[in-house]
Amino acid sequence: MGDALLNAAGDILEIEGPDALSVRRIAAQAGVAPMGVYNHFSSKFGIIDALFMLGFERLSRAMGTLNVIDDPIAALSEAGRQYRELALSHPMTYEVMFLRAIPGYEPSDEALEVAAGAFEGLVSVIRRGMERGVLIGSSPTTVAQVIWASIHGWMALELRAIGFVQDQAAGFDELCSAMVRGLHAPAGAPIT
16 A cells, blocks of 8 residues: 555656645545555655655666766766656656755655665766776765756756756756766876
8 A cells, every 4th residue: 555655646746746745635546545644654744755765766776777887987977867867757756855845844864865875876986987097076975966966956947947058958968078077087197
């Protein structure tokens, strides 16, 4: 029943937006009594926490696939593509994850740990690139935060239809390319 409730909540969120999420609406969509939501998630915020974690679990799985890409530069490009694809595929979940779309909701400690796991996937790619001497920066975590913030900024604007470029995909690719160029170590740079 928990999966049915989570799927129902995810469908409502993506189709109707965060304002449509209510315990009664989720229960009706899942075909259960409202008490079923409370039994499985304790509250409306409990199911929202589960949606938050589901979004970051998807992102974590996507970032986990980067480890099979040997070239750290190619892995960073793929990271950006995967991040954008997830944001566009689940825009309302993205808003719950990053844009505080539900007033009063604060992620639980468990949810924040799941989010940190997704971030660590990006950090590991950058660490690998620094160890191989192809990426520069003060620390893998700082560089990952810079990349994450830049990509997030683009996606927040794109999802809100705020922007001045005609081709969002091409503009996003240019953003990713500019970041990679800025982080690419010059040939012959010492490995730190």
